[in-house]
Amino acid sequence: MPYGVSRIHARPAFVARADRGRQRQEALRAARSKRPDIVLLDITLPGLDGFHVASVLRTEPGFDGLKIVAITGHAGDSERQRSREVGIDHYMVKPVDFAFIESLLGRATPAGSG
DSSP, X not given: OOHHHHHHHTSSOOOOOOOTTSHHHHHHHHHHHHOXXXXXXXXXXXXXXXXXXXXXXXXXXXXXXXXXXXXXXXXXXXXXXXXXXXXXXEEXXXXXXXXXXXXXXXXXXXXXXX
């Protein structure tokens, strides 16, 4: 298990990993069934358009308090702008800042309660 994932697992969490070819549907299905407080979403994986996943989650009932964190290797202004347009709260360019993620987890409020 990668170091960062094991650090996140130290907190109560649900981690969903989607298989290639079905990522979009699996990511949305996991979010709908588990109702997470925070979604860490790689926005440019093969077969998965993270921008689309974020925009769908923003239209779903019950996700008012959901925080979406985009994790990407793209540092361009156009990607940052698009992330704002689809409702992504934080845009993080790799390498991941685990201290920042831990701070988000520490102040998370249940989705739909805020």
